[in-house]
Amino acid sequence: MTTMEPALARRRAALGPARMVGGVLALGLAISLLTGAPDARADNLDDQQAALQAESDRVQASLEFVDSGIAKAAGDLVIYQGRLPGAQQALLEAQGKVASAVKDVDALAARVELAQQNKATITSQLESDKQKITDTKKLIGQIASQAYKSGGVPTNVALLFGSNETGSLTESMDLADQAMRSQNAAMTKLTQQNATNVNSQARLAAVEQEIQDLKAKADAALEREKAARDDAASKKADVDKLIDDTTRLNGQLQAAKPGIEANLAKVKAAQDSVAAEIQDRDRKLREAWEAEQRRLAEQAAAAAQAAAAAQGRPAPPQAPYVAPPAGSPSAFGLIHPFAGQVPITSGFGWRATPPGTIDFYGTGGYLHTGIDFGVACGTPVYAAAAGTVFNSGWNSADGGGWRVKLSHGVIQGNSLTTIYYHNSSIVVANGQQVAQGQLIAYSGSTGNSTGCHAHFETWLNGVAVDPMTLL
Template sequence: MGSALVLTLTLSLGAVPAAHADSLEDQQKALQDQAARVQDSLEFVDAKIAKAAGDLVVYQGQLPGAQQALLAAQGRVATATSEVQAMAARVDMAQQNKAKITEQMNTDKQKLASTKKLIGQIASQAYKSGGVPSDLSLFFGADGTGSLTDTMDLADQALRAQNSAMDKLSQQNATNVNSQARLVAVEAEIKDLKAKADAALAREQAARDDAASKKAAVDKLVSDTTALNNQLQAAKPGIQKKLASVQSAQNEVAAQIKERDRKLREAWEAEQRRKAAEAAAAAAAAQAAAEAAAAKAGQAAPPAPPTPPAYTPSQGSPSAFGLRHPFSGDIPITSGFGWRATPPGTIDFYGTGGYMHTGIDFGAACGTPVYAAAAGEVTVGGWTNYGGGNTVMISHGVVQGNSLTTVYYHNSSVVVSPGMRVSQGQLIAYSGTTGNSTGCHAHFETWLNGSPADPMTLL
């Protein structure tokens, strides 16, 4: 009666392979399902150990994915660091370009100032002399003793010098405007590069923070897995002892159900034989009376009617019990009936490769009303000592040669008592998480002719 007939525990770090599924949600569900199977195997033994064993399966299944996520995060850190370094190099190159342009502009400014000074001097002398300066030696080193022709040549040279200076000034102005435009462009580039560098630094920091978070998650998984593994290793002798005790108690209850149902079927069969014998005796008496009456009247004896058949043991369909669902509304099944193979990487303490889940678990919230699946007599109504907590057991007698018992485990409270007759659909308990249970749910069993049967084939 219980799903504790076989215990499976992971006893080596990383022994349980990661669940394979298409999406992260599917992987998580597969891990949770696997953990639930492990917990089912310990449902009636020890709630804390059952949860630890289930958590261990989940942690071990999550560890490879967490390690892969950490590697990916570390890769993103490396990429972000390279990006930061590249941006820093580009900023440095742009700064060097700015320095060169600034230096060239300063040189050009000096040349521009010199040219303006020269033009100013030429203009000033021209103004003072009323035209071309008389003292051309100021610019050309003349001693002022030459002829008029020489003076005119000097004047021409002065004009050419002025025009050349003006051309040079114009070129320098153009160069200065171009340099200024280049400087503005470089400064804009530097500003943009610095913004990108700041963004790259932020991405690098975010990547480092993410990697640190993922490393902490991996470290915690390793730590938790190691701790749980050590806990289960230390608890193993006690679990084995508890398993033996629980199994012994459950076997005793199973034997009681089997024996009670056997007696019920025997009594039912005896009653069927008695009724068949009574029918045969009544038919024989009627035939004898008819024959005596015919003889007294001098008539021929009437033909004998067919002899009623003797009772032959047979069984009809178990569906004749007409079971109803023990809950109102749509309560999901969280664990079905049947044999469960030992998950890969776990240790089967009984060496049978799995365990038998002898009922079905409904994901009923604590306090959900529980109703009798059929009319019958309550044989257990209250606390039990083999892991089921507050339990209700109902014997539904024999129908068409089949005997049936239903069992309802882990209830928060029970509202019936042994010896009570209940009708189908009558409130018998409220679901809960008593006994060795890891959470609110209802474990429901159907025992047909003394053996556990899948309730879904009878509901």
């Protein structure tokens, strides 16, 4: 094991024994809970969150008159279910980053090991070359010493070649020549060895720098691995919490079904009562209006006959009474019940059965008979048109809390009623005449409400219609 390996091992041990954060997720449970959940596959995270929140608001609005706690649980369940697929995907991606980081660490460790081996080889080669240089220098020194002592050519030069015999001058000169060639060869060899030594030193410096760089990269890779593991652990915790929360809320809603059914029955009865009250009142108002129109028509006909008789002309034939056609509801001139622009958090219309709850009245859904304005508690509420307060105060039966009901009479054959729910307080009384734009209440979160808002309804000719078509 190299000097780098223990450090890598210690660092890796500090990161935990497992290379991948995992464990078997309860995907079967998650999939079963996601049935009917909203599509959260939007272009970006903000769009996804907005879509989930809108769906949660829709679900809560559909249950706002039933039970505020159940409405909140159902809305939260929608959000948790919608977030779960994204959280699971994020976990998979985080685990992939852990695997990539581990791969980088292992690759760098292998490169450090190889560089350490290269360093050992070069160091060994340098020691060997050092000894060779020492031996060569020693040989050159011997030749130079003998040459100096003999005035240029050693008399016993044969000793350098392993010969102890003496011969002729020619032989001595040959030996001297061989000695010079040997000395030159030794000098050439020394130059080459020195060059090799310089090259090896450079290679050693480069390898040592490479090892230093690789160690720095390995440390950085270990940090990335640790960060990836921490991130994966956090993502897994998110998934586990979402599964726990959806399981808990789903169980809560399942357990609350009997209570929801009972509340639905009460709310349905209260809504039917409200509708009947409005329909009966509007019917009588329209009948009175039609009677007045008939009276006026008959009065006009009688006046025409009297005028003809006074002029000695035959009386015009009296045509049968025909009720005038209803005019446009825009004649009421409704204004927004709030000063300035306020957001609509839940619109008018049909609401399908929220996931995790029960079928509304056995119909598969529920009509949200008004719109919800996202206003803060204590916001002034104004009369959308002039009218008469015919039903105001607290009513726990329909879950609307402090509410005001205004009758706007009949205009051009149309009757109109507006209702304002969940107020924190009201400032008008039954029978009071109010002008358009007059303060009638302050918004709140009373009754079965999950937060500050205002529920506003418009009933045209005894039927709930979308207020936005009249405002």
